Amino acid sequence: MASAKWGSFGSSLKLDRGSFLAYFMGGIVPLIALGAVADRYALSPFAEAAKDDFAIGLIVLVGSICLLSLGSFLMLRRLVQQTIRQSHLLAYYDSLTGLPNRKLFTDRLEQSLHQARRSDRLVAMCFLDLDGFKLVNDTLGHSAGDRMLREVSERVMNCTRLSDSIARASSEESSVAVSRLGGDEFTFVLNGIARSDDAGIVADRVLNAIRKPFVLEGREVTASASIGIAVFPHDGEDAETLLRNADRAMYWAKGRGRNNYQFYAESMNTAAKRKIELEGRLRRALDDDDLTLHYQPMRNAEGTTVTSAEALLRWEDPDLGPISPAEFIPVAEETGLIVRVGEWVLRTACAQAQAWQEAGYRPIRMSVNLSGRQIRRTTLVESVDRVLRESNLSPAHLELEITESTIMQDDDVTLEAFRELDEMGVGLALDDFGTGYSSLSYLRRFPISRVKIDRSFVNGVPDNKDDTILVAAVIAMARSLGLAVVAEGVETREQADFLRDSGCDELQGYLFSPAVPAEDFARFLEKEKPGHEPDPTGTP
Secondary structure (H helix, E strand, O other): OOOOOOOOOOOOOOOOHHHHHHHHHHHHHHHHHHHHHHHHHHHOOOOOHHHHHHHHHHHHHHHHHHHHHHHHHHHHHHHHHHHHHHHHHHHHEOOOOOOEOHHHHHHHHHHHHHHHHHHOOEEEEEEEEEOOHHHHHHHHOHHHHHHHHHHHHHHHHHOOOHHHOOOOOOOOOOOOOEEEEEOOEEEEEEEEEOOOHHHHHHHHHHHHHHHOOEEEOOEEEOOOEEEEEEEEOOOOOOHHHHHHHHHHHHHHHHHOOOOOEEEOOHHHHHHHHHHHHHHHHHHHHHHHOOEEEEEEEEEEOOOOOEEEEEEEEEEEEOOOEEEOHHHHHHHHHHHOOHHHHHHHHHHHHHHHHHHHHHOOOOOOEEEEEOOHHHHHOOOHHHHHHHHHHHHOOOHHHEEEEEEHHHHOOOOHHHHHHHHHHHHHOOEEEEEEEOOOOOOHHHHHHOOOOEEEEOHHHHOOOOOOHHHHHHHHHHHHHHHHOOOEEEEOOOOOHHHHHHHHHOOOOEEEOOOOOOOEOHHHHHHHHHHOOOOOOOOOOOOO
16 A cells, blocks of 8 residues: 655645646746747837837737736745645654654544544554664664654554555545654554454554564664554543553553553553652652662672672662562663662762771672663763772772673674773673573673573573573583673572582572671671681571
């Protein structure tokens, strides 16, 4: 199904039949008449003899001027009409894809709802957002991103049923089904459906279409999308409410792993209100310094010596009580507060590590998690350097943990930042290794010194054969690359023995200790002061 392409409005005017007639009558006809008069009464060698025909010449001249005036009026009217039409297109249609924009879409959606009220039918409002589209712009450029958006619009329209009244930028179309709200956000409306489940069938068809590879800049690029669905009249009785609820359902789909669709539910409203409340309280907690850090020890493979402490954020709100990091960290990520939170964690953890040393304890590594937003900030290296200088902590005693998803972005800014940190002497560890499916090329490209095997793999050893083979292979691979290996989530002595025998360097988990406040962690270090015998069982 072809769609209208409006390209760049105003760059040129289409010379249609009406314009040609206006230009011909306004310019060519009067010029021909004036030329004839000039030839007959001015340039002809018989001009003197023509003086008797002066009246005729005057009539021709006046007629030519009248034609010229009429033609000029027709040309001006035509230009005004085309200007008005262009203004209409710019006001109501997206110039990149030719789809209706938010203004026209909202107007047509209200019309669809009005008809649905009269006929007692359902209308499904679907909100689509591409997953990770920013990465396409950042890596391949905005022109490639624009081409991708145009093709996405084509795919969405092509796989939506004809009965859904797919709209085009054409006056011949009577309703709107697909629109681009801006950026990588699209909406499509399914009019007059019999069941809500029908919207899920269409949404699944759209997701399958978008998953097919795009060819951009000579490269195959795969993409996915998240879709939220709100159904009239159950989820809203006006366009604004339906759009808002479909948007919330879309974010719910992203939170469920992306590349899926979700129907709106009232619980999402509750969740949205909870997020808004948490954002406000988290801002106040940052301003009032109400956050705390707990520290979980990493021990050597024998479990007898503390080698490192991982700083883990904790928050207890005065009214809501303890709030899980699994709940408030995503809120911090979405709102951008994670940058302030991350800087506070880094500053507090480094100060604590130095305080332990000044108290006479043996120096250990302080391990701090970095968020993707922190890493992409151009001031990351300067921030780390400033914190180290303020706390007097040696860079050798700081290790920053990053996730596989971060290095898989593989952009020059991230790589350069990691190299500068490595040159400073700051260690870099790859957290949750095995969950992001990164290749060996990333381990060679980035200055990683340590990998942490994700707890989901450690849980199955030594009883689960597949997990046992996988963990043993990861340890062997890392050691062959000169990397140290830490196993997370160690909970049993059998797991610890297997990991130690397989060549794991360090262990971390509840077998030794959960994350504890700084004063409790100091007791582990106290036991390792000269004069204290180490516990051969590794029990803290």
